[in-house]
Amino acid sequence: MSEAQDGVTASRRLEATAELCRLFAQDESEKANIAAIELLRRYFQAEGAALFYVNAISEYRFCLAGTQFPISLAEERWRACIGPAHAGSTRFGPWAIPGFGETLSQWISAAIYSSEGRLGYVLLGRSGSGWTDEEELSLSAIADTISPIVGVRLARAKEEAVRREAEQRLSENEKRLRSFFEDSRDMIYTADSEDRLTSINSAGLALTGRLGKEELIGLPFSAIALNGEDREYFLRRIRAEGYVADYEIVLARKDGSTVFCIETAHTLRASGGAVLEVQGIIKDISERIKSEGVLWRTNLELAEANLKLKQTQGLMVQQEKLASIGQLAAGIAHEINNPVGFLKSNNAMLEKYIASIRAAWKEARAAGGAAVEAIDEKSGLASLFDEAETIFRESAEGFSRIISIVGNLKNFSRVNEASDFALYDVNRGIDNSLLVAWNEIKYVSEVRKAYGELPPIHANGGEINQVILNILVNAAQAIESLKRPGKGLIEIRTTLKRDSVRIAISDDGPGIPESIQTRVFDPFFTTKEPGKGTGLGLSISYDIIVTKHGGRLSVESEPGEGTTFLIELPIAGPGPNPSDHG
DSSP: OOHHHHHHHHHHHHHHHHHHHHHHHHOOSTHHHHHHHHHHHHHTTOSEEEEEEEOTTOOEEEEETTOSSOEEEOHHHHHHHTHHHHTTOSEEOSBOOTTTSOOBSEEEEEEEEEETTEEEEEEEEESSSOOOHHHHHHHHHHHHHHHHHHHHHHHHHHHHHHHHHHHHHHHHHHHHHHHHHHHOSSEEEEEETTOBEEEEOHHHHHHHTOSOGGGTTTSBGGGTBSOHHHHHHHHHHHHHHSEEEEEEEEEEOTTSOEEEEEEEEEEEEOTTSOEEEEEEEEEEOHHHHHHHHHHHHHHHHHHHHHHHHHHHHHHHHHHHHHHHHHHHHHHHHHHHHHHHHHHHHHHHHHHHHHHHHHHHHHHHHHHOOHHHHHHHHHHOHHHHHHHHHHHHHHHHHHHHHHHHHHHHHHHHHHHHHOOSOEEEOHHHHHHHHHHHHHHHHTTTEEEEEEOOOOOOEEEOHHHHHHHHHHHHHHHHHHHHHTOOSSOEEEEEEEEEETTEEEEEEEEOSOOOOGGGGGGTTSTTOOOSOTTSOOSOHHHHHHIIIIIITOOEEEEEEETTTEEEEEEEEETTOSSSOGGGOO
């Protein structure tokens, strides 16, 4: 080739290169690749031309001269389409782009750019005359010249793709956060450093009873808090710690009602540590609080019912014991009464017979006679008659005492049988109870009584006897626990006090420690050893005196000095119809 021809070729190559650079500078889209391959087809007078490349988002593409759009291929298909060029051949043929063109006899190729190990290729094909060395050199020179430009385009495209992807992710995240914020079922809010509300979601509006955000934005949070001081405490904590979890708060709704909530919040701080914003989530727990309240009330009612059941059971046990004692007393009284009756009758008849014999003897002595005087002197009948009178007097006194005891036993059993309120003699009830408890008392204590003049009262005599009997037995057991030589002392005093009667039962036992004096009437509280007390006696006694009779039962004790139980009972009973109580 002559120098003139060579100059023309170089000039045309520069012209083509400049045109390609202009195309790529004006259009940064992939459409520039279509214009570029068409320009190269014209410049090299090729019948077929294609540009294969990998774009910024790693899609395998090629542009075919004469078409309007790039074509996407799978990687394997893309590599199959550029088989000879990819293998390193620069001239080959006959060949056709598989599935995209006719077979041409001569093909020439050049690598355009290299990106992360992936090449782009220009392929030109023609029929007839082959490709010259100068054409191959021209194509290679053009490819070398534009490769940096294409590389820059690709880098910018990748950066743009990354930017668009980041913007898309950011937009999607923003949508998700906005959806989370607005669609959350819990109240979400932000407040500035002065605790003024800067944003609130729809759940927050519903929770506070507001219709629009403009009603709350800019207001201090304390405007929706029931207790402003509580909010101040919350702010001190979160400013000091930066985070507060499950903080209980009560919100005030617009209509004046309240909502029980828990709040979890944290702070955003400046580089210097100053609080810029408070972000919080508030959950409505009103239903839970309501359910817990119902559960607590149910548990309390069950506990109270269980306690009453135990008290009733204990009372029934005590009443059963008292009934058994009454039945036993009645049985004993009945069994004693029969033999005592005929013994007393026989003793009376015998006394009459002896009196008749003594009268006859006196008449015989008055008539005189040696035989009578001899018998009197020998037997001492006169003194025997005197001793017999003494025996009869003592027997009569013993029978009276036995009859009195039997009467008391009968009275105790009859009072216990009455379950309704009736007139009750307090002093006599104490005597009856002493009689029943005497076996517990007589070996450990003396009893001193000081009864006042008392009117009969309206009461359930059996239950009052039960209380007195329980206190007397406790007093005897307390005295016995000291294990001291000699007997102790139990004092019983009754007095009239306006509209009530008062019973004071004192003992000189060990007393009750001050720390437990307030608990002696609690159910199941006992100071006795296991197996010796249920802790129900005084509890039941308290229920009988205070609840059923409208009276008072109290204790006064000095440790080491003894104990006094005070019972006060209204004369008229607990109400206008005492018989209604039992």
